[in-house]
Amino acid sequence: MSEKTTIYDIAKKLNISAATVSRALNNNPKISESTCKLVQETATKMNYKQNRLALALKSGKSGNIGVIVPRINTNFFGTIIRGIEEELHPNKYNVIICQTHEDENREIENINTLLDAQVDGIMISITNESKKNEKIIHSVLQKNVPLIFFDRKKNIDGVSSVTIDDFKGGYMATKHLIDEGCKRIAHLCGDQSLEIYENRFKGYRQALLDNNIEFDESYVIRSKSSLEDGAIATTKLLALSPAPDAIFSASDFAALGAIQELKANGIKIPQDFCVVGFGNEPFTKFMELSISTVDQSPLEMGNMVAKVFLEQINHTENFKMEKKIVLNPILHVRKSSSRKEA
């Protein structure tokens, strides 16, 4: 009862060979319609299920792909994974998820685990730009396991990636603040060893330069993606003279921390101070003082990553392909930086 039925069981029952059963099940055209039908019927009757493990061993393809993210319980990464899963599901791939918790060693370990598990591809948002993971990354490529970066990528020849234009996002956000009349725009930046944060910063700086606003290094403060860090950074900014009159934060969480700190100091938003975040986390929209932010289209990003993978898989025998997809960021102007409606 609990024993699984194999093609041999079917073969025995029908007095034919297992090979024929296999062929019939796979709709091999060389099988007579009658036996084909017969086999398929008895297969369902006997509650036959293909053992994908056997198939995997035989074919070398597990039907699983691995996704590595810093953590899965954030809106951004959760939504990307959702996008990946939705796109891969119809193609019969399963999604295995791994978390690095921003730990490089964990990242290496996860890649090894996935390699051991014989995944058919790896999609990864890397932890940081350290050299530590270079070796393992290259061993993935050497094994010909399709590798795709999303959001946080490494620049490696021949490796596809799906990202958003962080430079443009930073530029748009800053330009918007300038248009709102802000004169002294500060920036809460993330880990500069990550391309995404570097690019947001560069976009910020370029927007200032393009609009004849002096770039002031003291207005740029490193801050983790947390309320606490955002608040701390804001305290530092307010101590400057002149203090800034706007903040472009590379993180929504830091932006919220900043807003709370500004309010605590009796500063009116957006009248006296404007804030723009990055990420379009759900809460930015829900707040009474809704927070302007840059959307990263995580669902589309997930979909694209999966699509690039599927494309790559189909060509992997013939030639190498490299595809760098850059999505457009979308600025959502909300109350925290919107003086016109205020």
Next chain:
Amino acid sequence: MSEKTTIYDIAKKLNISAATVSRALNNNPKISESTCKLVQETATKMNYKQNRLALALKSGKSGNIGVIVPRINTNFFGTIIRGIEEELHPNKYNVIICQTHEDENREIENINTLLDAQVDGIMISITNESKKNEKIIHSVLQKNVPLIFFDRKKNIDGVSSVTIDDFKGGYMATKHLIDEGCKRIAHLCGDQSLEIYENRFKGYRQALLDNNIEFDESYVIRSKSSLEDGAIATTKLLALSPAPDAIFSASDFAALGAIQELKANGIKIPQDFCVVGFGNEPFTKFMELSISTVDQSPLEMGNMVAKVFLEQINHTENFKMEKKIVLNPILHVRKSSSRKEA
């Protein structure tokens, strides 16, 4: 170069049998230390990686477990999955995720997919209480694949589950509103075919009865877990006479929708109207008018689910075990229902 080395390659190189290599690699005590060491050294030298697919076929264990949730990009489910992954990772299990999107057919399909993939266990938060999935659930049990419910469970003998005490959560929330002096407490309830929502409702009702407050059916409104539905339900409630002076919502999202609608009607919170949600979504804490809510400890829930699975796996040969774990809900009193501080 890209060819994978097998134990046969090692065997050939060392002029010993593959079996010995296998044993040495697995630290079988019957192998002499010298050969054991030799094998392991040449293995690393030759960059040997165990093919887990072969092992899986041989042992019937894939090393993967499947997790099925309605969707993964919510704080609640995302955090549960995080908890599961964290607990399972050290035990060398991979986590395959599936989404149902609240579609029963998709749920059945997902279970079949996981079964086909020979997962070593399935953890599921079911879509609803319909009879539709009974058949497939039982076929999982018949195949002796460990099955564990979390949060949204079915009551089936011999099947373990990890949930929170929704009755208690509903009771606590309602009791709190009563203590704050609310007299006419309404309830936004979810899909009553799901045990969790039914229990939250029952807890609500019991708290009323225990405190000599008449239960008024017209104060109970079905509402999906969305801002829109929360707002619509609130409009209906405000049209009643007498209108309620508090809402216990079984969903944080509906609670937020309610709050927005109340504000739009010029009603002061918490002075004139108190609101308590359910779920402790991040935004409830971030709001200026922070929302009181019931925390479901999703991280612990995830951890527990994984632990129960591991426990079950270790006993599966000897005897069946059933473990029903019920976590305690935690009420977070915040501004939306806190008159004393207000």
Next chain:
DNA sequence: CTGTTAGCGCCTTCAT
């Protein structure tokens, strides 16, 4: 201690 053999379930030449 180690080698031989067989088999997990499937597919795929090579025959017929």
Next chain:
DNA sequence: ATGAAGGCGCTAACAG
């Protein structure tokens, strides 16, 4: 159109 045989990589008897 079908059967026989071999192999994917590993492990677990069963022998020595």
